[in-house]
Amino acid sequence: xxxxxxxxxxxxxxxxxxxxxxxxxxxxxxxxxxxxxxxxxxxxxxxxxxxxxxxxxxxxxxxxxxxxxxxxxxxxxxxxxxxxxxxxxxxxxxxxxxxxxxxxxxxxxxxxxxxxxxxxxxxxxxxxxxxxxxxxxxxxxxxxxxxxxxxxxxxxxxxxxxxxxxxxxxxxxxxxxxxxxxxxxxxxxxxxxxxxxxxxxxxxxxxxxxxxxxxxxxxxxxxxxxxxxxxxxxxxxxxxxxxxxxxxxxxxxxxxxxxxxxxxxxxxxxxxxxxxxxxxxxxxxxxxxxxxxxxxxxxxxxxxxxxxxxxxxxxxxxxxxxxxxxxxxxxxxxxxxxxxxxxxxxxxxxxxxxxxxxxxxxxxxxxxxxxxxxxxxxxxxxxxxxxxxxxxxxxxx
Ligand SMILES: [Zn+2]
Numbered sequence: 001x002x003x004x005x006x007x008x009x010x011x012x013x014x015x016x017x018x019x020x021x022x023x024x025x026x027x028x029x030x031x032x033x034x035x036x037x038x039x040x041x042x043x044x045x046x047x048x049x050x051x052x053x054x055x056x057x058x059x060x061x062x063x064x065x066x067x068x069x070x071x072x073x074x075x076x077x078x079x080x081x082x083x084x085x086x087x088x089x090x091x092x093x094x095x096x097x098x099x100x101x102x103x104x105x106x107x108x109x110x111x112x113x114x115x116x117x118x119x120x121x122x123x124x125x126x127x128x129x130x131x132x133x134x135x136x137x138x139x140x141x142x143x144x145x146x147x148x149x150x151x152x153x154x155x156x157x158x159x160x161x162x163x164x165x166x167x168x169x170x171x172x173x174x175x176x177x178x179x180x181x182x183x184x185x186x187x188x189x190x191x192x193x194x195x196x197x198x199x200x201x202x203x204x205x206x207x208x209x210x211x212x213x214x215x216x217x218x219x220x221x222x223x224x225x226x227x228x229x230x231x232x233x234x235x236x237x238x239x240x241x242x243x244x245x246x247x248x249x250x251x252x253x254x255x256x257x258x259x260x261x262x263x264x265x266x267x268x269x270x271x272x273x274x275x276x277x278x279x280x281x282x283x284x285x286x287x288x289x290x291x292x293x294x295x296x297x298x299x300x301x302x303x304x305x306x307x308x309x310x311x312x313x314x315x316x317x318x319x320x321x322x323x324x325x326x327x328x329x330x331x332x333x334x335x336x337x338x339x340x341x342x343x344x345x346x347x348x349x350x351x352x353x354x355x356x357x358x359x360x361x362x363x364x365x366x367x368x369x370x371x372x373x374x375x376x377x378x379x380x381x382x383x384x385x386x387x388x389x390x391x392x393x394x395x396x397x
Contacts, residue, residue, distance in 0.1 A: 020061035031062055040084040040163070041376075042125065052162040053087045056152040066165035068144025074136040076170040078129055079146060082163035085124035085375070090158040093118040096147040099133045101140045111142055117211055120161065124229045125379060132170060168289050170394075189258040189282060189396040190317060191217035192300060192338050193240050199255060199318065203397045209243065214390055219243055223335065226388040233356050233378045236386045237299070237339025249334040251323040256315040257298050257393065258282070264350035265307045265321075271337075272328045275300040275307060275321055276346045283395045284342045284387055291395060297346040298389075301337030302327050340389045354381035 021028040036053045054062070068077070079097055100112040116130045135144045146165045152158060190199040194217030207215040214222045216238070224230060224239040242248040256277055264276040277298045283291040304325035309315055324336050345352050359374035 016065040016067065018063045018065065020063070036087075038084075038087060040082075040086070040125065042082060042127075049082060049084075049164050051082075051084050051087070051164075054150050054160055054162075056090050056150065056154055056158045056160045062150045064148045064150075064162050066146040066148075067142075068135060068137055068167050070137050070141060072135075072137050072144070072167065073169075074138065075134070076132055077135050077144070078132045078168040078170060079144075079165065080127045080129050080168060081118070081146070081148075081165045083118070083120050083123040083126060083128050084161050084163055085372070087159045088120035088123070088161040088163075090152045090154060090160045091119045091121050092152040092154060093120050093160055094149045094151070095130050096149070097130060097133060098140075098142045098145040098147075099135065100143065109140060111140065113147075119212065121158075122229060124234075124375065126227050127166070130165075135167070188317060189279070189393055190255070191220065191393060192254055192257050192298070193220045193252065193324075193336055194218040196318065203394050214238075216240060216390065216393075222390065226339075226386070226390070227379070227382065229375070233354050233359065234382045236353070236382050237337060237389050240336040240338055241334075246332045247334055249324045249336065251304065251325075252336075253320050254300050254303060254322045254324060254336055256309075256317060256319045256321050258317045258396070260298070260315060262309045262311050262313045262315055262321075263297070263347050265309050265311050267305075268301075268351035270328050271301050271351055272326055272330070273303045273305050273307060273322075274350060275303055275309060276350045277315060277321075278347060282340075282392065285391055285395060294342060295344075296387075296392070297341045297344070299337075299339050299341070299346050299350070301339075302330075302335065338389055339386055340392045341385045342387050343385045345385045352385070354378050 019028055019031050021031060034054055037050055038053060039048050040051050041048050081095065095116045095118060097114045097116065098111050099114050101109045102112055104110045114131065114133070118128060130146065137143050144167060148162055150160055152160060198218035209215055209221040214225055216222060219242055220240050221243065222238040223241045224235045226235060226237060228235045242252070258279050260277040260279040262275065263278050264274065266273060268274045279296050279298065281293045282296040284294050284296060286292055300322065302325055304323040307322045309321045315321060324334050326334060356378060359371070359378055362368060362370035362374050
């Protein structure tokens with residue numbers, strides 16, 4: 001296990017930029033002039049990045065490459081890009097990740113690449129996963145290369161930004177037995193939904209439904225991933241759903257993700273009914289990519305009123321604790337809201353939700369400073385208490 005976090009371009013000046021200028025110096029000059037830059041604050045890492053920007057209507061054909069250092073060890077990496085909250089309005093940012101090589105019939109090598117389409121418009125100052133890949137940099141100088149193209153063909157024109165890309169080494173290497181807990185951890189954690197073999201088996205990595213919704217166990221997918229911006233602020237966790245009609249999830253069993261103590265089980269305002277479980281120790285990803293063992297709380301929201309566990313009760317991993325219900329007053333929209341807190345906020349305030357009042361009062365003035373600072377404050381409240389639940393399950397599975 002390695003904890004090194006490769007950040008190739010904290011200073012994106014080290015982008016490798018390739019122009020498709022057809023050898024025309026005038027065209028080349030126009031392409032070079034079209035670059036703009038701006039600074040953007042990353043609330044998770046408390047750092048500011050210099051980010052490059054182009055209008056998407058330049059018809060310019062520029063490719064920007066981010067490279068994994070050639071001396072990086074072979075292993076699984078999560079490839080992420082920082083998408084700023086401004087100057088990133090394209091819904092069609094194309095990233096191409098070189099994941100391996102295969103021999104050609106003529107004895108050469110063919111680079112295998114994976115294309116990922118990113119809707120930058122709905123992301124706001126977040127590190128966004130472009131997927132998890134086994135990368136072996138020694139096999140070819142371009143393995144791990146992330147290529148970003150500036151062609152979106154959107155009308156009206158949008159803005160496309162080129163933020164930093166990073167390669168986060170994952171704890172488990174292929175071939176390692178991932179059914180065993182990490183030595184630092186006292187327990188394993190599974191998905192809260194899905195059939196037993198789906199919840200307990202190898203956790204899917206990098207699968208997305210319709211290109212944007214992470215798949216959890218089996219067919220269960222997250223319709224509203226961690227830190228997605230929506231009408232209730234930044235999402236604190238996952239909204240787990242089965243594909244199909246809204247009622248496809250109705251009454252489906254919810255399982256305790258790990259051994260723990262129920263600290264709350266009952267009614268909670270607009271949530272409907274919720275369950276909170278305290279877990280003595282789980283591996284929590286730190287801002288620098290390393291993992292630390294600490295107490296965590298899992299929360300299960302919009303559950304059916306007849307909860308199968310009560311406060312003060314000890315539960316075990318995989319124990320059936322209730323069924324999927326609805327938010328208070330709702331008549332449709334069954335799903336399990338599931339989140340993980342690494343503070344004791346859910347012990348003190350089981351129904352806790354970040355305060356949206358400053359944002360609501362600045363509503364209407366989308367470009368105002370008040371609006372943007374209110375959004376930043378909501379983001380800070382979320383990351384102060386919650387972690388990406390999918391990442392947590394994978395790190396502790
Ligand atoms: Zn939710």
